[in-house]
Every structure is written in C-alpha cells, then in structure tokens.
Amino acid sequence: MEMENAQPLDADIVCTGFGPAVAGFLWTLTQGLQKPEMAGVESRALPGLPPQVVCYERADDISFGVSGVVTRARAIRASVPDLDPAQIPLASRVRGEKLVYLLDPWGVTRRPAWMRLADQLCRALSGVLKLEHEGLELPWIPPFLHKADGFIFSLGQFMQWTGQQVMMTGLAQIWPGTPVAGPLIEDSRVAGVRLAGDGSEVRAALTVVGDGPVGPVGRQIDEAFGMPDGHRRDEWAVGMKMVIDLPEGCTLEEGTVWHTLGFPEPEIFGFLYVHPGRVASVGIFVPSWMDSPVRTSYRYLQHFIQHPYLWRHLRGGRLRSWGAKSLLESGRRGEPFLAGDGYARVGEGSGSTNVLTGSGVDEAWLTGALLGEAVLELLREGKPFTRENLEATYVARRRASWLERELRMAERARNGFQWGLLPGFVGMALAGLTGGRLAWPRRGRERGVKPLLDYYAGRLSRSQIERAQAQAAAEGRPLHDVLMDLCGWPPVEYDGRLLVSHQDALLMGGKVQAPGEFPDHVIFRSPQACRACQTRLCIEICSGEAIHAAAGGDGVPGFDREKCVHCGACLWNCPAANIEFCAAPGGLHSAEN
Amino acid sequence: MNYQIIVCGGLAPDPLQTLEPVFDTVNPSLRNELMLPFVFDPWAAHALYEAGHLAKQRPGTTVRVVSLAPKAKLQQVMMTVAQKLPFELVALDGPGGGFTDARAVAAALAEAIASMPDLDRARLLLFGGWESATRGAGAVMQRVAERLGIREQFLAVDELSVAEDGSLLIKERIEGGRHQISRCAGPPAMLAWATGSLPEPPNHPQTGMANMRVILPALQKAKTVTLAQTAEYLRAALPAAVRQTRVVKDVPAAEIARELAEWIRQ
Numbered sequence: 001m002e003m004e005n006a007q008p009l010d011a012d013i014v015c016t017g018f019g020p021a022v023a024g025f026l027w028t029l030t031q032g033l034q035k036p037e038m039a040g041v042e043s044r045a046l047p048g049l050p051p052q053v054v055c056y057e058r059a060d061d062i063s064f065g066v067s068g069v070v071t072r073a074r075a076i077r078a079s080v081p082d083l084d085p086a087q088i089p090l091a092s093r094v095r096g097e098k099l100v101y102l103l104d105p106w107g108v109t110r111r112p113a114w115m116r117l118a119d120q121l122c123r124a125l126s127g128v129l130k131l132e133h134e135g136l137e138l139p140w141i142p143p144f145l146h147k148a149d150g151f152i153f154s155l156g157q158f159m160q161w162t163g164q165q166v167m168m169t170g171l172a173q174i175w176p177g178t179p180v181a182g183p184l185i186e187d188s189r190v191a192g193v194r195l196a197g198d199g200s201e202v203r204a205a206l207t208v209v210g211d212g213p214v215g216p217v218g219r220q221i222d223e224a225f226g227m228p229d230g231h232r233r234d235e236w237a238v239g240m241k242m243v244i245d246l247p248e249g250c251t252l253e254e255g256t257v258w259h260t261l262g263f264p265e266p267e268i269f270g271f272l273y274v275h276p277g278r279v280a281s282v283g284i285f286v287p288s289w290m291d292s293p294v295r296t297s298y299r300y301l302q303h304f305i306q307h308p309y310l311w312r313h314l315r316g317g318r319l320r321s322w323g324a325k326s327l328l329e330s331g332r333r334g335e336p337f338l339a340g341d342g343y344a345r346v347g348e349g350s351g352s353t354n355v356l357t358g359s360g361v362d363e364a365w366l367t368g369a370l371l372g373e374a375v376l377e378l379l380r381e382g383k384p385f386t387r388e389n390l391e392a393t394y395v396a397r398r399r400a401s402w403l404e405r406e407l408r409m410a411e412r413a414r415n416g417f418q419w420g421l422l423p424g425f426v427g428m429a430l431a432g433l434t435g436g437r438l439a440w441p442r443r444g445r446e447r448g449v450k451p452l453l454d455y456y457a458g459r460l461s462r463s464q465i466e467r468a469q470a471q472a473a474a475e476g477r478p479l480h481d482v483l484m485d486l487c488g489w490p491p492v493e494y495d496g497r498l499l500v501s502h503q504d505a506l507l508m509g510g511k512v513q514a515p516g517e518f519p520d521h522v523i524f525r526s527p528q529a530c531r532a533c534q535t536r537l538c539i540e541i542c543s544g545e546a547i548h549a550a551a552g553g554d555g556v557p558g559f560d561r562e563k564c565v566h567c568g569a570c571l572w573n574c575p576a577a578n579i580e581f582c583a584a585p586g587g588l589h590s591a592e593n
Numbered sequence: 594m595n596y597q598i599i600v601c602g603g604l605a606p607d608p609l610q611t612l613e614p615v616f617d618t619v620n621p622s623l624r625n626e627l628m629l630p631f632v633f634d635p636w637a638a639h640a641l642y643e644a645g646h647l648a649k650q651r652p653g654t655t656v657r658v659v660s661l662a663p664k665a666k667l668q669q670v671m672m673t674v675a676q677k678l679p680f681e682l683v684a685l686d687g688p689g690g691g692f693t694d695a696r697a698v699a700a701a702l703a704e705a706i707a708s709m710p711d712l713d714r715a716r717l718l719l720f721g722g723w724e725s726a727t728r729g730a731g732a733v734m735q736r737v738a739e740r741l742g743i744r745e746q747f748l749a750v751d752e753l754s755v756a757e758d759g760s761l762l763i764k765e766r767i768e769g770g771r772h773q774i775s776r777c778a779g780p781p782a783m784l785a786w787a788t789g790s791l792p793e794p795p796n797h798p799q800t801g802m803a804n805m806r807v808i809l810p811a812l813q814k815a816k817t818v819t820l821a822q823t824a825e826y827l828r829a830a831l832p833a834a835v836r837q838t839r840v841v842k843d844v845p846a847a848e849i850a851r852e853l854a855e856w857i858r859q
Contacts, residue, residue: 089628511609591630
C-alpha cells in the first residue's frame with residue numbers, strides 16, 4: 001500500500017457512505033447553503049471558501065447500492081417537491097399493490113401444521129377464494145403495509161441521480177471507491193475519519209456516520225461509546241434480489257407491487273416490483289430468526305421466482321442484475337447514541353428502518369434531511385458540533401418527527417417471531433392495527449439457529465445428513481444445496497438467461513469485482529474458534545459464495561474477495577463473533593439494483 | 594525539458610455491463626444508456642497514467658484532459674479519475690459513446706485544444722487511446738492531430754522514453770506481434786496509446802481534493818457541443834454469447850485450458 005504523501009486532509013464535514021441517509025443530508029445541506037441567509041457562512045477548514053463537505057463511499061461508483069425500493073417517499077418528496085420519476089431511470093409511481101400468500105406447490109417447504117392446513121383450505125375453496133397459480137391474493141392489505149401513491153425506484157439509479165444533483169451544486173464532493181477504515185476518536189470526541197488504502201486522516205468538525213449497519217465507522221463508534229441501555233442489534237435479514245427483463249408479451253404493468261409471504265419457506269418474505277421498460281425487481285428476505293443452520297439465499301431466490309404465481313410472468317425473462325445486502329431489522333431497539341461530540345448517526349445504522357411497514361429508504365433519507373436542517377441551523381448560528389448542540393437540533397427534530405412516532409409503533413411488532421411463525425404474524429397484525437399499543441411480548445432469550453440434526457428432524461436422518469456433508473465437501477457445493485435436493489426441492493434447470501449458477505449471477509448480474517491493491521477485508525480472527533464451530537453459518541449464508549470450506553483442511557474457511565458483494569451477512573451470522581469485516585472497495589458493479 | 598501533455602479521453606460503460614444496442618438508423622443508442630455506470634475509457638486511461646508518469650519525471654510538465662461526454666456523467670467519473678494523478682480538465686458537454694461520428698468528435702476536441710490560450714506547440718504532446726472501448730474505430734486521435742497540424746503521429750504506443758538529447762523514443766505495436774521503436778526529435782507529437790506498461794494508480798484522496806479545485810469549475814463552464822451525425826447505421830447487434838462461469842483461484846493455466854477445450858467440445 002502506498003503510504004507516501006498521506007498528509008491529513010481538512011474538511012468541515014465528512015460523511016461516510018453514500019446511501020439514502022447521506023443523500024438526504026447532502027441534498028438538504030447543499031440546497032440550504034445556496035439560500036441568502038447562508039451567504040456569510042464559510043469554511044473553518046479553508047477560510048474564505050464555502051464549507052468543505054466531502055463524502056467517502058466504499059463502492060466503486062455511487063450507483064452500486066442494493067435495495068428493492070417501493071416507498072411512500074414522504075420524506076423524499078418533502079425534500080424534492082417537484083420529483084419527477086421520468087427523470088430517474090427505472091422509477092415509477094406505484095399503480096397497483098397486492099399482498100399474496102404463496103402456497104407450497106411442491107410440498108417441500110417446512111410449513112407448520114396450521115399452514116399446511118391453510119394451504120389445503122385454500123385449494124378446497126379455490127372456487128370461492130381468489131386462488132391463482134398457487135397464490136392467494138389477500139382481499140385486504142393492512143394500512144401499515146400500503147405503499148399507495150408511492151414510488152418504485154432502483155436504489156442504484158436513485159442514488160446516481162441524487163448524487164449527480166448534489167455534485168452539480170459544487171458544494172459537496174462524493175468520492176466513490178474510497179472506503180473509510182474507521183473514525184478518529186480523540187478524547188471521547190470524533191475528530192474525523194481514517195481512510196483505508198493509504199491510511200490518510202480526514203479531519204473534520206462533524207463526521208456524519210451513514211455507513212450502514214455493517215459499516216466499520218458505526219461499529220467502531222458503538223464499541224467506543226457503547227449503546228443506550230436496553231438497545232441491541234440482534235435482528236437482521238439478508239435481502240437478495242434480481243432485476244429481470246420481463247419476457248415479450250408479459251402482462252405485468254409498470255407500477256405493479258406485490259408483497260408475498262409463505263414461500264420459499266414460511267419465514268421468507270418476498271417482493272416483486274415492475275419498473276418502466278418491462279423490467280422487474282424480484283427478491284426475498286431471509287431473516288436471522290429463521291432457525292435454519294443452512295440458508296443459502298440464492299437457492300431460495302431461484303425457487304421463489306419459479307413459484308407458479310410468479311413464473312407465469314417471469315419464464316423466458318433475462319437476468320439483468322443481481323445483488324444482496326444485510327438489513328438491520330432491530331428497528332428502534334437497535335438505535336445507537338444518535339449524536340456525540342463531533343459526530344451524528346443517520347440511516348439504517350442509526351436504527352431508522354421500520355420493521356412493521358418494511359420500509360427503510362425513505363426513513364433513512366429523513367434522518368439525513370433532519371440532520372441537514374440541524375447542521376444548517378448550527379452553521380448559521382456559528383455553533384460548534386458538540387453533543388449538546390446536535391441533540392438540541394438533530395436529535396430533537398428526529399424525536400418530533402413522524403419517523404419517531406412510527407418507529408415506536410413498530411418497536412415491538414416482530415417480538416412474536418422469536419416465539420414462532422404464528423405468534424409472529426399475530427404480533428405484527430396486533431402492533432400494526434393498534435398503532436403499537438398491543439404487541440406480542442418479547443421472549444427472554446433470542447431464537448437461535450438449531451443444530452442440523454434438530455432442524456431436519458423427521459425429514460432427514462443423521463446418516464443422510466452426514467452423507468450430504470461429505471458430498472457437499474467433495475463437490476464444493478453449499479451444504480444447503482445438497483440438503484434441499486434431499487428434501488425434495490426440484491433441481492434448478494439452468495437456462496443460461498434467468499436461471500443461472502450462483503457464480504454466473506455474480507458476473508452476469510452483479511458484475512462483481514475486487515481491485516487488486518487491497519488486502520482481504522474478511523478476516524477470521526481466531527483459527528481455534530473456526531475449528532470449534534459446528535454450524536459454519538458464514539459459509540452457508542455468504543451471498544456470493546466468497547466464503548468457502550478451504551481446501552487446506554485446517555478448519556478455517558477460505559475467502560475469495562473477488563466474489564464478495566460486501567453484504568456483511570457473515571458478520572452477524574458468525575456465532576462466535578469471530579469475523580472482522582473491514583472496509584474495502586469493489587463488490588457489485590451493477591447500477592440497476 | 595518539460596511538456597504540455599494533453600490527453601483526449603471519453604467515457605465508456607463499465608466493462609462488465611451488458612450492452613444492448615437499440616437499432617435506429619439516425620440515432621442509434623444503447624438501451625438504458627443513461628443508467629449505465631461509466632468509466633474513463635480504458636485506452637485513454639492508459640494514456641493518462643503514462644502522462645502522469647512522464648509528468649512526475651519531468652518537473653514543470655502539465656497534464657490536461659480534454660473530454661467530450663455528458664456533463665453529469667463526466668462529473669461522476671471524474672470523482673474516481675481525479676484521485677489517480679494531478680491534472681486539469683477541459684470539459685465538453687455533449688454526446689459520447691460508440692455511435693458518435695469520429696470526424697465530428699475529432700473536430701470538437703481539436704477546436705477545444707486549439708483555443709487554449711496557453712497552448713505551446715513546442716512542448717505539446719497529444720495523448721489518447723489508440724481506439725475507444727465504445728467502438729474501436731481508432732480514427733479520432735489521428736484526425737485530431739491532423740487538425741492541429743501535428744505530423745509526428747504514433748499509434749498503438751506501449752512505451753515512451755526521453756533520450757538525453759531530448760528526443761523521444763517511442764515503442765509501437767506493429768503487425769506480427771512485434772514492436773517498432775522510433776525516434777522523434779521532440780514535440781509536437783501525437784501518441785495514441787495501447788496498454789502501456791503502467792498499472793492503474795491507486796486512489797489518492799489528497800490528489801483528488803486538489804484536482805477538484807480546478808475540475809469543478811471546469812465542469813461548471815463546460816461548453817455544450819452538438820455533433821453532426823453524418824454516418825448512417827444499417828445494423829447494430831452484439832455477438833451471440835453463451836456463458837457458464839466458475840470463479841476459481843490458483844488453478845494452473847493448463848487445467849483452465851483443458852476445461853475450456855472440454856466445454857467447447859460439449
């Protein structure tokens with residue numbers, strides 16, 4: 001690594017990560033700085049110039065974010081009143097919304113008895129119910145799930161558009177391909193950041209921490225300053241999606257939104273959104289409370305798109321893009337200290353995702369916009385970015401916002417899933433329909449991953465599982481694949497267009513790359529901990545098959561950073577907290593996710 | 594001696610993107626071109642890295658990039674390129690891509706260069722890629738040089754060195770996989786680069802910040818360029834491709850070749 005000339009850089013505000021939260025912040029700040037009342041505000045780092053605002057993004061382009069976004073866009077529209085989806089590729093208004101219960105067409109999922117009974121009832125009453133292609137369109141969508149009058153976005157395209165608009169003001173610089181290694185903490189104060197790569201320090205009066213739930217800056221600040229009492233980050237999900245060119249003659253209309261439940265496993269929720277130009281985003285969420293010790297999201301995603309309810313529209317389509325990310329689903333319970341001396345937290349890493357409405361982008365944007373307003377106020381009044389001042393401006397705005405109200409409603413919405421699937425659904429409905437006043441009580445201990453034998457009890461014997469383990473090791477396949485085959489899941493017949501191998505999805509869809517000059521960013525801290533590990537969840541959950549059983553046989557998994565999509569799922573799946581997940585560039589090179 | 598190096602370079606879609614030509618005889622384009630991620634054209638990037646290398650060796654040498662591309666995309670790409678080495682930018686806001694007419698592009702670039710008030714032909718080295726990743730016609734740089742009256746032109750350059758007497762030693766690729774080394778008395782000269790021999794410089798945030806102080810104003814005053822379209826396209830299509838991928842590490846070349854041969858046979 002080149003270390004020459006690594007002189008400290010001085011800025012007024014440094015932002016880490018260019019996601020929707022930092023976009024909302026930079027949008028609000030740069031718009032505000034152009035107003036007459038801000039004319040006298042100048043940089044303290046470079047006197048005589050406007051405030052120096054820089055943002056460092058790990059990915060190689062500002063458009064390489066991942067999210068399936070259907071949003072009511074209340075905060076985004078408040079910031080951009082004349083928002084015209086025609087200006088943003090792949091953006092559309094929501095025109096039709098369905099909540100669909102997907103039956104198990106092949107009798108292979110791990111449905112509880114009540115759900116199997118529900119499937120049978122649905123089929124028996126198919127003449128009365130609106131059952132089509134093994135999907136039951138529910139007659140009513142709870143208001144808290146509605147995205148009516150909202151927008152469908154490609155997050156990558158939305159970020160590209162907002163980034164271009166922000167940079168065109170000339171008041172902020174967004175640097176892609178520039179990962180931030182961690183914060184500079186001096187005397188309990190965040191004094192800026194240290195960049196990965198050449199190790200440069202960037203010193204700033206305010207550090208805006210928006211590097212997401214697995215970002216190193218947020219995690220290191222949590223380690224240094226702790227979390228508020230009772231707050232924990234213990235609920236997660238992997239979101240994995242495809243962007244698909246729909247086949248000629250497909251009747252799905254632009255603006256269509258489907259939310260699904262029931263398949264490919266009862267715990268896995270799914271979505272389909274139709275963009276302009278006969279393009280659809282289709283994806284699933286695999287939650288941390290799913291007790292499977294083997295849960296390869298990609299195989300599940302392939303079965304999801306082949307469910308008859310979706311496949312009738314998707315068959316003959318072509319994979320345009322693919323990607324995956326971690327979602328922090330602890331909601332407000334995962335909220336860290338929102339501000340301290342020299343720093344403020346925004347976005348998903350600040351606990352802004354609403355787990356009841358399944359909405360995070362607009363909420364993240366709002367946190368950034370509120371911080372933007374607060375910073376403009378402090379700049380105008382010439383006040384420093386101290387904890388007290390940030391709490392009086394940013395945190396106070398956040399506590400008074402609709403975000404806070406709705407996060408409190410959602411705070412206990414998912415407690416039931418810690419007990420089981422049915423309590424989970426009931427708990428969500430209770431919380432959603434009573435505004436959070438009623439909710440399922442939280443369990444004393446978290447629902448964890450089961451041992452393999454327990455998880456497959458009644459379906460596979462010990463000897464079958466042992467043979468599967470040997471076969472997976474010999475063929476270099478994920479264990480999950482072999483076990484799903486054994487459980488009767490149909491083989492995936494690759495067509496080379498939409499149904500492709502996981503590795504093809506990395507290249508055809510994600511266009512995954514890793515620059516040469518950086519070291520491995522996933523590190524297994526203690527070899528002993530890896531050797532003692534029974535589940536090897538890091539291998540099974542890895543969204544890109546980047547973590548694998550190494551050929552050397554020393555018990556420590558191998559890591560191919562060329563395949564890593566930086567989803568960070570290994571970090572929260574490791575039962576021994578034995579993984580160091582560092583900042584690095586590279587990963588997805590698709591702008592359509 | 595120091596030089597005034599001018600690097601001509603446009604943008605190209607990120608190399609792994611799936612491109613789909615939309616056939617139109619008058620205005621052919623790529624489907625969803627606006628949303629594709631772009632990079633600085635890889636051939637021109639080699640030229641830029643060589644320019645930076647020469648500038649380091651020759652104090653007083655300046656590097657200036659002249660780029661014709663949609664302004665918003667150019668700004669986005671500059672946030673990466675600007676971290677590589679110090680340079681100034683002359684931005685031309687106009688269409689880019691593989692369907693633009695080489696003659697019109699060359700005219701716009703040459704005009705922008707000729708109108709530089711401090712242009713010093715006695716120190717001028719005109720750099721660019723020997724072709725572009727968007728089409729590979731390999732016609733623009735020679736046309737720019739002709740329009741600027743630069744007679745010393747070198748194509749598919751892989752190496753440049755400066756002799757003690759100030760003459761330029763230029764290694765070009767020629768037919769048959771061989772190289773030819775020419776001696777040129779000195780500037781002005783045009784060098785259209787092949788790959789050169791330098792790796793991509795790592796990102797250097799300080800360089801980026803310093804560059805932006807001149808690049809941002811240059812982008813803000815980018816001149817709008819309209820290109821005359823004289824060519825008529827009869828057909829545009831991608832070659833049919835079949836792919837099946839395994840990403841592996843540390844596999845011997847012979848083993849990869851054996852697997853490929855087996856795959857093709859199947």
